[in-house]
Amino acid sequence: MLASPLALVATCVLLLPMGAFLLLAGLVFVYRTPSERFIARLTAVVFALGLAGSIATLAGVIVGPRHAFEIYLGRWFAVPGYTFDLTLLIDPLSATLMVLTTAIIGIVGRFSVTYMHRERGYGRFFVLMHLFATGMLLLVMGGSVDLLYGGWELVGITSVLLIAFFQERAEPVRNSLRAFIIYRVCDAGLLLGAVLVHHYAHTAQLDPALGATQWPLGATHLEPGPATLIAILFMVAAMGKSAQFPVSNWLPRAMEGPTPSSALFYGALSIHAGVYLLLRTAPLLVAAPLARALLIVVGLLSAVCATIAGRAQTDVKNALAYASIAQVGIMFVEIGLGLYVLAALHLVGHACVRTLQLLKAPSALHEAHILDAAAGRHMATGAHMERMVPGTFQRWLYGLALERFHLDALLNRLARAVMALARRVDALDRRWAVLQSGTPHGPTASAASTASTASTASAASAASAGAAHATRATKARDPDMVRSGES
Amino acid sequence: MIALPFPLMALAIVIPAVYGLIIARMRDEVVARRHATIAATAVLALVAAVVIAFRARGAAIVVDAWTVSLPGVSHPLLGVDSLSAPLLPLVALIALATVIARPRRIAAPHTLGALLMTEALVIGLLTALHLGLLALFWIASAVPALIEARRRQALGAQGPLTRTWALFLLLGALPLVAGTVVLLIDGVRAGVSLHLADLVERGLHTHIEIAAGLLIGLAVLLRSAVVPVHSWLPMSFEHGPPGMVSLLWATQPSAYLLARVLMPIFPDAAEPFRVILAALGLFTAVYAALVGLAQTDLKRIVGLLATSYGGIVLIGLSSSHADGIAGGLMLWISAGVAITGLSLVVVAVEARTGTTDIRRLGGLAHTMPRAAMVFAVFGLAAVGLPGMLGFVGEDMLIHGVLESYPAVAALLLVAGVFNGITVMRAFARAFLGQAVPWGVKVPPGRDLRPRERVAVIVLAAILAVFGLMPGPLVSARSQAAVDLAAEPGAHP
Numbered sequence: 001m002l003a004s005p006l007a008l009v010a011t012c013v014l015l016l017p018m019g020a021f022l023l024l025a026g027l028v029f030v031y032r033t034p035s036e037r038f039i040a041r042l043t044a045v046v047f048a049l050g051l052a053g054s055i056a057t058l059a060g061v062i063v064g065p066r067h068a069f070e071i072y073l074g075r076w077f078a079v080p081g082y083t084f085d086l087t088l089l090i091d092p093l094s095a096t097l098m099v100l101t102t103a104i105i106g107i108v109g110r111f112s113v114t115y116m117h118r119e120r121g122y123g124r125f126f127v128l129m130h131l132f133a134t135g136m137l138l139l140v141m142g143g144s145v146d147l148l149y150g151g152w153e154l155v156g157i158t159s160v161l162l163i164a165f166f167q168e169r170a171e172p173v174r175n176s177l178r179a180f181i182i183y184r185v186c187d188a189g190l191l192l193g194a195v196l197v198h199h200y201a202h203t204a205q206l207d208p209a210l211g212a213t214q215w216p217l218g219a220t221h222l223e224p225g226p227a228t229l230i231a232i233l234f235m236v237a238a239m240g241k242s243a244q245f246p247v248s249n250w251l252p253r254a255m256e257g258p259t260p261s262s263a264l265f266y267g268a269l270s271i272h273a274g275v276y277l278l279l280r281t282a283p284l285l286v287a288a289p290l291a292r293a294l295l296i297v298v299g300l301l302s303a304v305c306a307t308i309a310g311r312a313q314t315d316v317k318n319a320l321a322y323a324s325i326a327q328v329g330i331m332f333v334e335i336g337l338g339l340y341v342l343a344a345l346h347l348v349g350h351a352c353v354r355t356l357q358l359l360k361a362p363s364a365l366h367e368a369h370i371l372d373a374a375a376g377r378h379m380a381t382g383a384h385m386e387r388m389v390p391g392t393f394q395r396w397l398y399g400l401a402l403e404r405f406h407l408d409a410l411l412n413r414l415a416r417a418v419m420a421l422a423r424r425v426d427a428l429d430r431r432w433a434v435l436q437s438g439t440p441h442g443p444t445a446s447a448a449s450t451a452s453t454a455s456t457a458s459a460a461s462a463a464s465a466g467a468a469h470a471t472r473a474t475k476a477r478d479p480d481m482v483r484s485g486e487s
Numbered sequence: 488m489i490a491l492p493f494p495l496m497a498l499a500i501v502i503p504a505v506y507g508l509i510i511a512r513m514r515d516e517v518v519a520r521r522h523a524t525i526a527a528t529a530v531l532a533l534v535a536a537v538v539i540a541f542r543a544r545g546a547a548i549v550v551d552a553w554t555v556s557l558p559g560v561s562h563p564l565l566g567v568d569s570l571s572a573p574l575l576p577l578v579a580l581i582a583l584a585t586v587i588a589r590p591r592r593i594a595a596p597h598t599l600g601a602l603l604m605t606e607a608l609v610i611g612l613l614t615a616l617h618l619g620l621l622a623l624f625w626i627a628s629a630v631p632a633l634i635e636a637r638r639r640q641a642l643g644a645q646g647p648l649t650r651t652w653a654l655f656l657l658l659g660a661l662p663l664v665a666g667t668v669v670l671l672i673d674g675v676r677a678g679v680s681l682h683l684a685d686l687v688e689r690g691l692h693t694h695i696e697i698a699a700g701l702l703i704g705l706a707v708l709l710r711s712a713v714v715p716v717h718s719w720l721p722m723s724f725e726h727g728p729p730g731m732v733s734l735l736w737a738t739q740p741s742a743y744l745l746a747r748v749l750m751p752i753f754p755d756a757a758e759p760f761r762v763i764l765a766a767l768g769l770f771t772a773v774y775a776a777l778v779g780l781a782q783t784d785l786k787r788i789v790g791l792l793a794t795s796y797g798g799i800v801l802i803g804l805s806s807s808h809a810d811g812i813a814g815g816l817m818l819w820i821s822a823g824v825a826i827t828g829l830s831l832v833v834v835a836v837e838a839r840t841g842t843t844d845i846r847r848l849g850g851l852a853h854t855m856p857r858a859a860m861v862f863a864v865f866g867l868a869a870v871g872l873p874g875m876l877g878f879v880g881e882d883m884l885i886h887g888v889l890e891s892y893p894a895v896a897a898l899l900l901v902a903g904v905f906n907g908i909t910v911m912r913a914f915a916r917a918f919l920g921q922a923v924p925w926g927v928k929v930p931p932g933r934d935l936r937p938r939e940r941v942a943v944i945v946l947a948a949i950l951a952v953f954g955l956m957p958g959p960l961v962s963a964r965s966q967a968a969v970d971l972a973a974e975p976g977a978h979p
Contacts, residue, residue, distance in 0.1 A: 029860060030944070077957045077961035077962075079809055079961060081810055153871075153878075157867060164915065167852055168850065168920070176915065180908070184904050184911075188901075188903065192885075192896070198889075418780070419780060419781065422780035425774070433651070433718040437718075437722075
């Protein structure tokens with residue numbers, strides 16, 4: 001239980017944004033969106049207290065008698081043969097991430113108070129930001145793989161909803177759907193991995209199962225076979241969340257969201273969630289050389305491709321997105337090589353720098369002008385790529401960079417194949433239904449029937465006028481998944 | 488066994504049945520809705536009293552004592568145990584929420600009456616302790632909805648539904664009736680009644696008895712909407728009377744028959760049957776999830792989600808581990824609530840736009856932000872958002888299934904991925920973006936009404952409260968799961 005004051009403080013850090021989220025979401029749904037001033041003050045208080053608590057926790061872990069401890073919050077549920085305990089794991093790694101999380105969300109929150117002023121959806125933005133803070137803190141503090149997965153999913157869903165923040169435009173909505181699909185597919189790896197940890201280690205607690213408390217020196221008790229399988233599954237999840245090769249191209253698309261959320265998610269925290277997962281489960285990687293080798297390959301490919309693709313971007317946020325992918329790729333390589341402390345340092349440094357860059361992105365042009373004026377000449381970076389790559393090769397590489405290494409086309413082809421299969425099975429299914437009922441039963445029939453049941457005159461006329469259009473338009477309009485790639 | 492001094496369960500069946508008949512004959516919609524609300528609230532209070540009595544006494548079963556005084560009855564006919572206890576308030580709450588939230592356009596008195604009749608029959612099904620009575624309620628529970636569907640059809644709505652639905656109702660009823668009759672005749676010879684307690688004690692041993700069990704199993708399969716006999720379920724969501732369909736689905740009559748009758752009385756021969764069930768459930772879950780990807784109608788999407796989750800619940804129930812069964816029972820509740828919530832939002836959208844076709848919708852969140860929020864919450868809850876009940880159920884179920892059938896767990900994730908994409912895609916296309924030029928727009932000020940809001944808040948609160956604090960519900964469900972997985976004698 002909450003034996004020490006330190007444990008109480010650490011728990012409060014997690015509960016603060018959770019409480020703020022519940023309060024704001026409840027007010028928005030039941031009553032009305034609170035005033036900007038109220039939201040701003042609440043956010044400031046929550047993250048000021050959260051940051052103070054995190055710093056106290058980190059200090060306590062570093063100077064205190066125990067460098068790592070578990071906080072037992074109680075039994076969440078139990079069935080015979082399966083228990084789910086709520087535990088938080090506090091060690092130097094998670095305490096550092098707690099400080100990073102609360103500090104960066106606090107700073108970005110303060111930035112957003114001004115940046116989002118009088119924006120439609122101001123309340124929604126902060127509701128989602130507090131939910132994200134809850135998820136992120138759960139992710140870094142979770143003492144079991146299941147709890148970590150819970151935080152992971154919350155981070156994913158808030159990320160998707162914030163990409164679609166400007167919901168009246170079609171592009172952000174499509175891009176959010178794309179990010180969701182990649183998250184959903186890759187997160188299955190984490191869920192399966194968590195269940196497998198349960199299966200093989202008979203517990204999902206990070207400490208006994210993955211030897212986490214002596215991070216990064218702990219050792220897992222798992223056999224090499226299961227350890228490799230689980231490590232690869234975790235790697236798949238990390239690749240999705242951290243936008244690594246070959247599923248990296250959702251990240252620049254995610255920049256359609258408001259700038260503060262881009263900074264928060266794709267500069268600072270969400271993008272590093274995959275790195276944190278791999279660092280947290282480092283003892284597993286020690287026992288799985290194959291997974292480490294794969295990590296190095298994925299990290300290298302991501303870093304190289306993102307560096308090249310980033311150079312062909314004309315939008316500063318896109319360029320920063322590719323720079324993030326490249327840096328995270330290098331972190332993957334570091335983890336693959338076993339340099340866990342270096343990777344953790346890299347993570348913290350990169351998060352801080354990238355947040356600053358992304359927050360300054362909207363005024364980047366303005367700053368460039370000031371710099372140029374001060375220097376008296378046009379400030380340009382050196383043409384590193386041009387110097388390194390031979391001339392004939394340059395154009396080909398440029399085309400490749402513009403096409404983002406054809407990765408989108410590849411994924412679109414996959415999505416299209418699945419959708420084609422779904423449509424074919426659906427057609428067969430409808431035919432089978434017709435066989436049973438003896439009457440045609442298709443989208444056209446249902447549209448017509450809807451029109452006939454609509455009782456209000458306006459709805460009925462709108463429907464009957466629209467039915468013909470709709471059926472004609474069906475062929476023209478492909479579902480989002482396919483279309484998003486073509487745009 | 489605890490005997491209740493008052494006939495609470497009988498009242499919970501009779502009140503909505505009689506009141507439903509009266510309401511169906513009313514003329515004024517407003518008055519009818521008021522009476523229906525009173526009736527549904529009364530039922531909720533009654534079943535709450537039963538469940539509180541059950542929880543407080545800590546007995547294995549609570550029964551209506553008066554039934555023993557009927558001529559020729561040796562055991563109580565109505566009772567509640569660990570399996571049915573959480574389902575009763577679930578059904579009562581769903582019925583109440585549906586009555587309150589129903590848009591005026593489809594809240595004709597006869598519809599409300601049929602809804603209450605369905606509620607009565609479903610509560611009868613959940614409390615029956617006699618196989619004959621149970622079979623009667625099982626078959627009858629879909630009849631009001633079917634009659635309602637026929638009435639809609641007469642008004643010019645969709646045609647094929649009633650025929651298909653009636654066909655499968657009949658096909659499902661035949662083997663159940665046959666199996667019950669065989670057991671009855673066999674029992675008369677052996678001097679054993681059709682009370683579930685007697686049946687469980689006796690078990691199924693002779694060839695005739697096992698044949699009867701197989702017939703009941705066939706009824707379960709036909710009514711479970713497993714592929715290839717699934718078409719009626721998405722169809723009923725698409726064209727059937729809203730509310731009644733989700734109430735029936737949330738009760739899962741087929742899964743209930745499986746858990747109440749088949750699993751306890753069929754312990755020896757259950758193993759091969761379990762494998763068949765798990766395989767069919769898995770195929771249904773993945774198939775419906777795949778077909779769901781290609782859909783453009785919100786109602787059909789909800790129907791296919793229901794079909795997919797029906798399959799997943801079957802997999803959980805057919806796993807031989809207590810955590811898998813408990814996960815199935817949890818998911819049964821969470822998916823029931825989430826699908827009902829989704830249906831309520833979809834019905835609200837249809838009442839305002841006249842369509843549920845996502846190709847003609849779009850940008851609804853501008854004028855219906857609360858409806859959008861509710862759709863997202865219930866949709867994500869259905870696909871296992873952490874902090875919601877579905878996450879707990881899915882976690883337990885996948886773990887339990889992994890112990891029994893490892894490959895199934897991996898394929899189950901595929902269904903989960905597809906279902907998630909379907910929900911998010913439907914949300915993005917119907918609620919986000921802009922209305923298409925040929926689409927329909929909802930004018931401002933037509934977001935969810937206060938009564939609709941109350942209904943969805945109650946349902947969402949169930950998912951969130953038990954999602955954050957699942958302990959009590961899990962222990963209740965795991966008791967049922969242990970009863971089901973363990974020796975048959977522990978069950979009534």
